[in-house]
Amino acid sequence: MDIIGKKYLYFAISLTVIIPGLLSLIFFGLNLSIDFAGGSRITLLFPQNVNQKMVDQAKNIIEGQKLKTVSIEPLVKEMIIRTSVIDTSQNSLLMDALRSRLGKFKEEDYETIGPIIGSETTKNALTAVLIASVFIVVYIAWAFREIPKPASSFRFGICAIAALLHDVLVVTGIFSILGHFFAVEVDSLFFTAILTVIGFSVHDTIVVFDRIRENLKRMGAGRPFSAIVNDSILQTLDRSLNTSLTVLLVLFALLLFGGESTKWFVTALIIGVVSGTYSSIFNASPLLVVWQEFVDRKNKD
Amino acid sequence: MKNPRVLFWFIIVFSIAALLIDLPSNFHLSLESPNLPLINKKIAIHKSISPPNINFFIAGIHIEKSFYYQRGLDLEGGTSITLKADTSKIPPGSRQDALAGAKAIIEKRINLFGVSQPTVQRAEVNGQARIIVDLPGISNLNEAVSLIGSTAQLSFWEEGATGSARIASSSALPQGLSEVLGSNPVKTNLTGKDLEASSVTFDQNTGKPQVSLVFTPQGAQKFAEITKRNVNKRVAIVLDNRLLEAPVVNQTITGGNAVITGGFTTETAKALSIQLNAGALPVPLSILKEHAIGPTLGASSLVKSLFAGGLAILTIIIFMSFIYGRLGILASCALLIYTLFVLAIFKFIPVTLTLAGIAGFILSIGMAVDANILIFERTKEELRRGRRKDMAIELGFSRAWTSIRDSNVSSIITSFILYKFGTGIVRGFALTLAIGVLVSMFSAIVITRTFLRLTYKASDH
Numbered sequence: 001m002d003i004i005g006k007k008y009l010y011f012a013i014s015l016t017v018i019i020p021g022l023l024s025l026i027f028f029g030l031n032l033s034i035d036f037a038g039g040s041r042i043t044l045l046f047p048q049n050v051n052q053k054m055v056d057q058a059k060n061i062i063e064g065q066k067l068k069t070v071s072i073e074p075l076v077k078e079m080i081i082r083t084s085v086i087d088t089s090q091n092s093l094l095m096d097a098l099r100s101r102l103g104k105f106k107e108e109d110y111e112t113i114g115p116i117i118g119s120e121t122t123k124n125a126l127t128a129v130l131i132a133s134v135f136i137v138v139y140i141a142w143a144f145r146e147i148p149k150p151a152s153s154f155r156f157g158i159c160a161i162a163a164l165l166h167d168v169l170v171v172t173g174i175f176s177i178l179g180h181f182f183a184v185e186v187d188s189l190f191f192t193a194i195l196t197v198i199g200f201s202v203h204d205t206i207v208v209f210d211r212i213r214e215n216l217k218r219m220g221a222g223r224p225f226s227a228i229v230n231d232s233i234l235q236t237l238d239r240s241l242n243t244s245l246t247v248l249l250v251l252f253a254l255l256l257f258g259g260e261s262t263k264w265f266v267t268a269l270i271i272g273v274v275s276g277t278y279s280s281i282f283n284a285s286p287l288l289v290v291w292q293e294f295v296d297r298k299n300k301d
Numbered sequence: 302m303k304n305p306r307v308l309f310w311f312i313i314v315f316s317i318a319a320l321l322i323d324l325p326s327n328f329h330l331s332l333e334s335p336n337l338p339l340i341n342k343k344i345a346i347h348k349s350i351s352p353p354n355i356n357f358f359i360a361g362i363h364i365e366k367s368f369y370y371q372r373g374l375d376l377e378g379g380t381s382i383t384l385k386a387d388t389s390k391i392p393p394g395s396r397q398d399a400l401a402g403a404k405a406i407i408e409k410r411i412n413l414f415g416v417s418q419p420t421v422q423r424a425e426v427n428g429q430a431r432i433i434v435d436l437p438g439i440s441n442l443n444e445a446v447s448l449i450g451s452t453a454q455l456s457f458w459e460e461g462a463t464g465s466a467r468i469a470s471s472s473a474l475p476q477g478l479s480e481v482l483g484s485n486p487v488k489t490n491l492t493g494k495d496l497e498a499s500s501v502t503f504d505q506n507t508g509k510p511q512v513s514l515v516f517t518p519q520g521a522q523k524f525a526e527i528t529k530r531n532v533n534k535r536v537a538i539v540l541d542n543r544l545l546e547a548p549v550v551n552q553t554i555t556g557g558n559a560v561i562t563g564g565f566t567t568e569t570a571k572a573l574s575i576q577l578n579a580g581a582l583p584v585p586l587s588i589l590k591e592h593a594i595g596p597t598l599g600a601s602s603l604v605k606s607l608f609a610g611g612l613a614i615l616t617i618i619i620f621m622s623f624i625y626g627r628l629g630i631l632a633s634c635a636l637l638i639y640t641l642f643v644l645a646i647f648k649f650i651p652v653t654l655t656l657a658g659i660a661g662f663i664l665s666i667g668m669a670v671d672a673n674i675l676i677f678e679r680t681k682e683e684l685r686r687g688r689r690k691d692m693a694i695e696l697g698f699s700r701a702w703t704s705i706r707d708s709n710v711s712s713i714i715t716s717f718i719l720y721k722f723g724t725g726i727v728r729g730f731a732l733t734l735a736i737g738v739l740v741s742m743f744s745a746i747v748i749t750r751t752f753l754r755l756t757y758k759a760s761d762h
Contacts, residue, residue: 043598088446088591107440108595117383117590120426128722132715139714143707188726192657195730196664199715203668203708207675210704239678243671246620250613250667257612262605265660 004230007286014166014283017275021173024180030172031179033187034082034111038118039070042081042091043109044098050074054102061097065090071183075260078108085112125191129168129198133161136202144209148216151225155291160205163276163284167201168194170275171268178264189265197272200247204240204280211236212285226289233285244277305754312748316638319645370648372437373655373729374592376606378599379437380445383590386430391584399583400430407434407449409579414448432586440593444568451541452585453576455493458537459527461485475539481547482537489527489536492581495520497557499577501570504562510570511562512577521557529553538563540573606659613663614640617670625677631752632673639669639744646736658729661716665737668712672745675701691757698750705745712738 003010034041046054055072062069062083067090070082086094095107137157144153171194178184211232219228248270255266374381386403388396404423411419416436424431439445458475460482478486497515504511516524527536528550537547538561545563565573617636621629643662647654680697688696712734719731 045595045597087588088443092443106595106597107593108598109593111592112588112590114589124722125727128719128727131722132718135714135718136711139711140707143710189657192660192726192730195715195719195727196660199664199712199734200667202711202715203671206708206711207671207704210707214700214703235682236678239671239674242624242674242678243667246617246670246674247667249616249620250663253612253616254609257608262609262656 010282024176028180033185035188038115040112163279193268201276319641322645376603378596384586452582461487516557635748655729657726658733661730661734669741
């Protein structure tokens with residue numbers, strides 16, 4: 001199988017997934033939950049199923065108290081209300097008013113996040129990911145330092161991060177589209193999913209890179225770089241697919257039996273794992289070859 | 302330790318120790334055999350096992366450790382409140398002391414209120430001082446917030462000289478004070494610090510709740526002087542700039558006892574009494590974030606995530622056994638031992654388990670399996686090259702090691718940075734992932750390898 005020979009086809013496949021998501025990110029952005037945007041979220045549990053009439057009544061009551069509702073979402077017996085920031089005393093007034101109209105329910109979850117905390121969470125999350133990326137480049141550059149010339153260990157690091165970026169863009173892009181058309185929210189659980197995908201992506205890429213390193217040392221300059229990379233990808237293919245399949249099986253089991261609250265979290269993970277496997281086989285290593293060939297051509301001129 | 306048999310027994314001993322730690326408290330073991338024909342008796346074992354509690358002295362040092370899972374509020378139900386401490390009015394040198402004092406007082410209030418296993422943490426985020434209070438089991442936020450949030454500065458005020466110039470503008474005075482004490486109220490030197498104790502009592506005539514105060518000897522003296530000066534006049538009792546009441550003094554009170562009857566309910570009287578007993582907060586606090594999780598939601602999240610973890614392990618065992626046959630079954634045993642170890646470490650540290658933390662743990666299971674798959678694929682390659690089975694396994698391990706090492710080190714670096722820079726759930730995720738990855742490396746290299754060496758030594762020679 002010649003993966004390197006068709007590398008531009010594989011890049012194109014990645015781009016057709018990433019570009020719509022990227023456009024959605026630019027034009028629609030992400031549907032941020034209160035974890036990042038600030039606000040209040042109240043989950044009510046009713047003894048009966050929640051219908052549209054109850055949702056409308058709740059909306060009237062909340063707006064009657066001069067509070068801004070962001071959304072009210074019925075979920076079987078639960079009603080999830082998102083509003084602008086309300087404090088404890090406003091909350092208990094609201095609960096009394098709702099009880100008088102909607103009957104008995106339990107307030108399962110009440111969360112208020114001030115706008116300061118919201119923007120801070122966003123900032124901390126981005127900082128953490130950026131710093132982690134820098135450290136990963138440094139570590140890979142160091143771990144692959146004995147790689148024979150003309151390959152460069154620094155390029156391995158950058159390509160691993162490119163694959164990581166690919167996966168993050170695929171997942172956030174798809175969630176931007178989901179957020180715009182299906183009101184799927186990006187919350188801190190989604191951020192955990194992104195972190196997991198990052199971990200998985202780098203893990204997966206390094207396994208292929210490790211094989212390239214080993215083959216470079218063994219075969220040396222006798223074979224062209226692109227052929228060595230192709231061999232390495234094929235040699236690790238079984239492992240890549242088996243590992244991803246194991247993880248995907250677990251995730252699908254979780255999606256089917258894990259319940260409503262983690263549904264989108266698991267979905268994000270599934271997209272990320274598929275993307276991570278794809279990018280470590282079809283993007284990260286071919287990118288190394290493109291870069292290497294570019295450097296070689298420049299040196300000849 | 303070259304001898305795999307010795308190593309094998311070590312692993313078994315450690316696994317049993319881990320299993321003992323993992324057991325829930327008061328685990329009932331009940332075994333009963335059918336009627337045995339020879340002795341005509343049943344053999345029955347009924348035993349209640351709890352994780353061991355370590356409690357002993359070594360060289361004068363008391364070592365005590367009990368094992369339990371510390372559950373995060375999202376799995377336990379409860380209230381979390383993040384407060385911002387306003388230290389702007391405190392000189393920089395004494396800010397740390399004031400924050401430590403505030404933390405101690407909040408802890409004291411919560412203890413008096415009777416919450417089990419509360420945590421009060423101080424945090425510094427972007428140069429801003431914060432106090433995070435977690436109250437497991439309490440989902441009535443109103444109660445919690447009013448208990449923790451108010452500074453509880455108690456003060457006593459008397460009428461100032463009439464006709465003289467105003468000392469303070471009326472806006473700086475507690476609300477409603479000038480109505481009862483005239484245009485120029487004066488703050489006395491009697492404060493909450495002069496209190497010995499306070500308690501909730503009930504008025505003998507009306508049966509209404511009230512807060513009784515007992516002053517310290519100095520406080521009693523101050524109080525006697527104040528009441529002596531103000532016979533037939535009003536003295537106002539003020540809490541946090543709020544007028545509680547302003548009774549008329551009938552005679553000098555020397556006993557050092559007083560009663561506040563400011564229209565309390567039993568709950569508000571209890572809250573005030575707790576706050577007075579714990580002392581006043583040295584810094585004003587405001588709420589940045591609050592989260593209340595109902596107990597049923599917490600319990601159902603816990604059940605779901607435990608189920609998810611169990612399901613993950615089961616799926617992996619079936620899949621691994623299916624693709625790799627005997628090797629896969631051995632790896633599955635190693636995976637079960639891995640799970641025992643990680644859970645024991647969670648209890649030992651103890652790690653606060655949250656939903657995100659469990660996600661980190663499940664991811665690390667995936668990485669543990671990956672290490673095994675890497676080794677097996679490498680072993681299969683060596684077998685295809687015509688090596689003997691035991692040689693192929695050894696080579697498989699050594700060839701796979703560099704990729705296991707590098708991929709796991711990068712995961713550890715990632716989790717370390719996430720722990721350092723992240724907050725809340727990100728930290729929980731990073732910690733369990735790091736522990737999981739470290740143990741998974743050990744599991745692949747030591748446990749799986751020992752199992753394989755033993756099996757192949759036994760069958761191929």
